[in-house]
Amino acid sequence: MNLQTKITIAAPDFSIDYNSKLMMLGSCFAENMGSKFSYYKFDVDVNPCGIIYNPLSVANVLRLIIDGKRFEKEDLRENAGKWVSLYHHGAFSSSDPDECLHRINERLEKATGELRSLDLLVITWGTAWVYKHVRENMVVSNCHKIPSREFERYRLSLEDIVTEYVQLIGRLREINPGLRVLFTVSPIRHWKDGAHGNQLSKATLLLAIDQLREKLDYLYYFPAYEIVLDELRDYRFYADDMLHVSGFTVDYIWERFLYSFISPDVLGLMNRIGRINKGVAHRPFDPKSGDYQRLVKKMQAEIAMISRSFPMIDFSEEKEKLDQLSGS
Incomplete structure (x- = not known):
C-alpha cells in the first residue's frame, strides 16, 4: 500500500562531488541546505549577504558580487543605534560602522573571488512580496525595523522576475560560461497575507522559474516545495509555528536532494x-x-x-x- 504521492525528480546532467564549488543564496531554507553541505565539508558559500527572501533582493546581491562592490560608510544608514545595510540581513549590523563594513566587505570579497570558479549556484526564493524603500528606490533585503512609512509593499509580477533574471543570468554566464543555476522554492509559508496570498506568491515564483527554464539553458529545478506539500502533507512535519518545517523535514528533503544531485x-x-x-x-x-x-x-x-x-x-x-x- 502506497501512502504517499511521491515526487519524481528529473535526473540532472551533472553531479556534485568534492571538486564542485557551490554557492547558495536565498531564504532560510537555503541556509538549512547549505548547513548540510558545510557539515559534510563540501566547498560551499552560503548567503554572503545573509538570508534573503525575494527574487529582486537575491538579484541585488548577485549584482554586488558580480560588480565586486566595496561598501563605504555612506552605503550604510544608522537606525536605533545600529549601522545597517539595506542589501544585508541584520546579522551584519553593528553599533560600530567600521565593524559593520568589515563584516560586509570580507564576505563580498570572498564571494566575488569565487564567482568565476563556481560550478553550481543554488537560488531559493521564499516570497514574491517585497518592500521597496521609497527614498532609495530599491527593493530591500531587510527592513531593519525602519519605520514602515518609508516603504512600499507589493507583490512582484511574473514579468518583473523573468526580465530581471534573463539579464542577470546572462551576465553570470558571460563571467563563468560553465555555471549551472539550480532554483528551488522554499516550502516555508509566508502567512502575513493569509493562505490565498501565500499561494499566489508561491505560484508567481514557480511560474517565473518555469519561464526562465524555457528561455535559458543550464537552469534546473529541485521540487522542495512540492515534496513538503505532497510527499509529507502533514502538520507533524512542521515546526511549532505550523509555518516553518521541522528538523526531520529538512533531513528528509536533504536526503531527496542527496540521491538526486550528489555523485554516488x-x-x-x-x-x-x-x-x-x-x-x-x-x-x-x-x-x-x-x-x-x-x-x-x-x-x-x-x-x-x-x-x-x-x-x-x-x-x-x-x-x-x-x-x-x-x-x-
Whole structure:
C-alpha cells in the first residue's frame, strides 16, 4: 500500500562531488541546505549577504558580487543605534560602522573571488512580496525595523522576475560560461497575507522559474516545495509555528536532494566525514581516559587519511580541537 504521492525528480546532467564549488543564496531554507553541505565539508558559500527572501533582493546581491562592490560608510544608514545595510540581513549590523563594513566587505570579497570558479549556484526564493524603500528606490533585503512609512509593499509580477533574471543570468554566464543555476522554492509559508496570498506568491515564483527554464539553458529545478506539500502533507512535519518545517523535514528533503544531485561515488566519504563530526562533537565524561584518547587518535588518523586523498577538504577546526584534546 502506497501512502504517499511521491515526487519524481528529473535526473540532472551533472553531479556534485568534492571538486564542485557551490554557492547558495536565498531564504532560510537555503541556509538549512547549505548547513548540510558545510557539515559534510563540501566547498560551499552560503548567503554572503545573509538570508534573503525575494527574487529582486537575491538579484541585488548577485549584482554586488558580480560588480565586486566595496561598501563605504555612506552605503550604510544608522537606525536605533545600529549601522545597517539595506542589501544585508541584520546579522551584519553593528553599533560600530567600521565593524559593520568589515563584516560586509570580507564576505563580498570572498564571494566575488569565487564567482568565476563556481560550478553550481543554488537560488531559493521564499516570497514574491517585497518592500521597496521609497527614498532609495530599491527593493530591500531587510527592513531593519525602519519605520514602515518609508516603504512600499507589493507583490512582484511574473514579468518583473523573468526580465530581471534573463539579464542577470546572462551576465553570470558571460563571467563563468560553465555555471549551472539550480532554483528551488522554499516550502516555508509566508502567512502575513493569509493562505490565498501565500499561494499566489508561491505560484508567481514557480511560474517565473518555469519561464526562465524555457528561455535559458543550464537552469534546473529541485521540487522542495512540492515534496513538503505532497510527499509529507502533514502538520507533524512542521515546526511549532505550523509555518516553518521541522528538523526531520529538512533531513528528509536533504536526503531527496542527496540521491538526486550528489555523485554516488562520494557517499561513502560523506559517511566517514559524518562519523568524524559526531566523534568531535562528543562530550566525554573523562577526556583523559585511555578509551577516549584512543578514539581521538583514531579520528586524527582518519582525518590524515582522508586529507591525503582529498586535500581540498578543510579539517582545520577538527584538527585543532583534537590536538587540544590529545594534548599535542
